[in-house]
Amino acid sequence: MTFAQKIAALPDAPAQLLSHLERYRDLLLQWNKVHNLSGYKDAATIEYYLYDALYPVTFLPPVATAMDIGTGAGFPGLILAMAQPQTRWTLVEPLQKRAGFLQFVKATLNLENVTVANCRVEALPDQRFDLITSRAVTDTGMLLNLSAPYRDAATMLLFYKGENVYNEVPEDLPYRIIETGERHYLLINPPKETACS
Ligand SMILES: C[S@@+](CC[C@H](N)C(=O)[O-])C[C@H]1O[C@@H](n2cnc3c(N)ncnc32)[C@H](O)[C@@H]1O
Numbered sequence: 498m499t500f501a502q503k504i505a506a507l508p509d510a511p512a513q514l515l516s517h518l519e520r521y522r523d524l525l526l527q528w529n530k531v532h533n534l535s536g537y538k539d540a541a542t543i544e545y546y547l548y549d550a551l552y553p554v555t556f557l558p559p560v561a562t563a564m565d566i567g568t569g570a571g572f573p574g575l576i577l578a579m580a581q582p583q584t585r586w587t588l589v590e591p592l593q594k595r596a597g598f599l600q601f602v603k604a605t606l607n608l609e610n611v612t613v614a615n616c617r618v619e620a621l622p623d624q625r626f627d628l629i630t631s632r633a634v635t636d637t638g639m640l641l642n643l644s645a646p647y648r649d650a651a652t653m654l655l656f657y658k659g660e661n662v663y664n665e666v667p668e669d670l671p672y673r674i675i676e677t678g679e680r681h682y683l684l685i686n687p688p689k690e691t692a693c694s
Pocket residue numbers: 535566567568569570571572573589590591592595616617618619631632633634
């Protein structure tokens with residue numbers, strides 16, 4: 498399947514999703530030459546990780562609010578926000594040059610559902626989110642600590658992990674692990690019918 502076919506097959510994909518992803522891919526390649534925002538240096542690698550970021554739309558229920566901790570150059574929060582225009586996304590990224598890139602993409606693609614918070618998550622005012630995501634920032638225990646002021650018992654947490662996820666599953670919260678190749682998506686507080694504990 499081509500990248501375009503994989504995106505078209507995603508459930509409820511907005512009409513402009515593919516063109517937004519292609520524009521983002523090109524902007525990231527351009528900015529990477531000057532600012533070294535991420536390690537992804539070619540289009541095929543970026544497309545691989547765009548799909549990896551988006552895959553959870555195949556199992557996530559719709560939510561009104563979401564926060565991504567440590568979005569970096571956009572993974573996964575900015576990419577999920579393109580696929581979920583009905584969800585208000587807060588992207589938390591303390592590094593100025595990465596937050597600047599996120600702001601630039603938001604303005605270029607007119608992503609009205611995105612707010613960029615240029616700070617550490619610990620500095621974000623307390624508020625509750627329906628969904629909290631994170632990839633490649635820290636381990637599950639620390640993410641649970643960092644996210645504590647921003648969640649309640651109904652908040653879902655989605656962490657993008659590798660095979661070591663089994664060493665990090667929470668002891669006292671229901672979860673589900675969704676595997677696709679090397680990627681292991683750890684979904685904590687999943688919708689009731691799919692939880693194991
Ligand atoms: C390895 S990068 C991963 C970026 C992105 N999530 C990805 O997967 O490509 C980790 C990011 O987390 C950010 N970060 C580190 N500590 C943080 C904190 N306390 N709150 C929010 N972001 C943090 C860093 O600035 C960095 O951009």
